[in-house]
Amino acid sequence: MARLRHETILIVGASSGIGAQVARDVAGHGNRLVIVARRAGELAAVAADVRAAGSPCLDIVADALDPAAAAAVVARAVAEFGAVDVALLNVGQGPDMSMAEVDVADVARVMSVNYDVTVNYLVPLIAQLRRQGGGLIAQTNSLAGLMGIPRQGPYSAAKAAVRTLIDAARVELSPEGIRFTSLYPGFVATARVSTDGLPKPFQISEKQAARHVVRALRREPADAAFPWPTATLVRLLRVLPARVSDVLLRKLAR
Numbered sequence: 001m002a003r004l005r006h007e008t009i010l011i012v013g014a015s016s017g018i019g020a021q022v023a024r025d026v027a028g029h030g031n032r033l034v035i036v037a038r039r040a041g042e043l044a045a046v047a048a049d050v051r052a053a054g055s056p057c058l059d060i061v062a063d064a065l066d067p068a069a070a071a072a073v074v075a076r077a078v079a080e081f082g083a084v085d086v087a088l089l090n091v092g093q094g095p096d097m098s099m100a101e102v103d104v105a106d107v108a109r110v111m112s113v114n115y116d117v118t119v120n121y122l123v124p125l126i127a128q129l130r131r132q133g134g135g136l137i138a139q140t141n142s143l144a145g146l147m148g149i150p151r152q153g154p155y156s157a158a159k160a161a162v163r164t165l166i167d168a169a170r171v172e173l174s175p176e177g178i179r180f181t182s183l184y185p186g187f188v189a190t191a192r193v194s195t196d197g198l199p200k201p202f203q204i205s206e207k208q209a210a211r212h213v214v215r216a217l218r219r220e221p222a223d224a225a226f227p228w229p230t231a232t233l234v235r236l237l238r239v240l241p242a243r244v245s246d247v248l249l250r251k252l253a254r
Helices: 017-026 040-052 067-081 104-132 153-176 206-219 228-239 242-253
Strands: 008-012 032-037 057-061 086-089 135-140 178-185 223-226
Touching: 008 017, 008 067, 017 032, 017 040, 017 206, 032 040, 032 067, 040 057, 057 067, 067 104, 086 104, 086 206, 104 135, 104 153, 104 178, 135 153, 135 206, 153 178, 178 206, 206 223, 223 228, 228 242
Parallel strands: 008 032, 008 086, 032 057, 086 135, 135 178, 178 223
Antiparallel strands: none
């Protein structure tokens, strides 16, 4: 179990939103942080907050879509701090997409920014954690990854693919001390989604979401879904007959 004390913590997607808030929340306590994102200015601001809280912080500007860049991030983290104890892969996005209007390129792009970016970090992290004898990999999925959500079909599909991959890795790599936690947030009030037009029942703040994430990093459940009203609604929709859940989903989408 991760104590989140005196550990090296890698956070991918840390320039804003949940990733940035988690970085601030775990700073101090003897932790060493490696934070990664594409936006240099925003990332530097988060790094400054982390250092002010007492943690050494390596901030790396990198594009998660580039597998070589992702592998280089893991290598730099190890060169700087000797190991990666906890990794949070907080990458991806879910734009509003109607299946009546998308083209093939739209769907492929959503798959890239949700599935490919996770794989680009997952593979080198697994290799590193095998060398060092274990560690925790947490991945920010979505409650949309548990079922097909109207207006988010490509996103739901991409997150479902990540969920399946992580589940398989958990079983395979447990004997080597590599642990996995999949995080399933509902709607979170980040700047990126504030104007996307999607209905957002039971939306929570970035700070609330980060508290759920940090709790999960400490406890290491296989799956952590939050907040409970949205998670309960999704669980209910998954067990209802399709003719009933389809009607409810159409109403929620409107």
